[in-house]
Amino acid sequence: QREQQQREQQLREQQERRQKEQQHLLQNQQRKQEQQQERQQQPPPREQQREQDQLQGQRRHSDQQQSSTTSSREALPNVVLPSLLENPMVSSVASYYEGRKAVCSGIPNDDIEGTLSDYADAVLQASHTQSQRVLPPAHSVAMCMEQADRDSILNWLILTCEIMRFHESVLFSSVLTLDRYSARIGSPLPMESIQRVLMAVMCTVLKTCAVQDQVCGSMPLRELLAHLFRQQARVKEIFVTERK
Structure with missing residues (x-):
């Protein structure tokens, strides 16, 4: 009996200790x-207060700038701003005209080109938007030529533009013009006719390319066409096909 009583007392003491420890932990958690x-309710230190004041001042300054810019835009008339002012990336046409602006030759027709640098990219962007609206559908292009013929034509164009160091716009414009012609015809063409059409397309692109001076250089257009097509057709025949 005495041993049982001692064991019961030990168990009671252990339970009391555990209860006290739990109460102590709860009190510590409540204190934390x-x-x-209290820390959250206390005002922030001076350094944090300064940083908050600086951030608030910057926000107010940016809000004032935005309000002033919006008011100035509303006061201006609705005009299309040139892309040179909006986008630092300019095209080769705009950079060419910008270089012409720095050189004054005294010839009015040459000097007037310098004023076109501010409007060249805006015109090109509008032309590109209009061109995207009337892109030829793929099924119309596929009706005019076989896939193998188209692949060989594209490979020839890529190699030619790479060897001749043509601007990339020559390649893109040639492919797009050929696709437009194919979609317009709507009927299969033999490979001989496709070659003649490709010559006419290259002729048109080289004459109307935005970087014609960089493409042709000192070589006249007739000699360049004869060199490209290796006397496969006369230049006059190419011009006739181009007109068609």
Whole structure:
């Protein structure tokens, strides 16, 4: 009996100790929570207050700038701003005209080209938007030529533009013009006719390319066409096909 009583007392003492430890832990947690709440309610230190004041000042300044820019835009008339002012990336046409602006030759027709640098990219962007609206559908292009013929033509164009160091616009414009012609015809063409059409397309692109001076250089257009097509057709025949 005495041993049982001693064991019961030991168990009671252990339970009391556990209860005291749990109460102590709960009290510590409550104290930590109260301290955190007090810290949150306390005003921030001086350095944090300065940083907050600086951020608020910057926000106010940016808001004032935005309001001033919006008011100035509303006061201006509705005009299309040139892309040179909006986008630092300019085209080769705009850079060419910008270089012409720096050189004054005294010839009016040459000097007037310098004023076109501010409007070249805006015109090109509008032309590109209009061109995207009337892109030829793929099924119309596929009706005019076989896939193998088209692949060989594209490979020839890529190699030619790479060897001749043509501007990339020559390649893209040639492919797009050929696709437009194919979609317009709407009927299969033999390979001989496709070659003649390709010559006419290259002729048109080289004459109307935005970087014609960089493409042709000192070589006249007739000699360049004869060199490209290796005397496969006369230049006059190419011009006739181009007109068609």
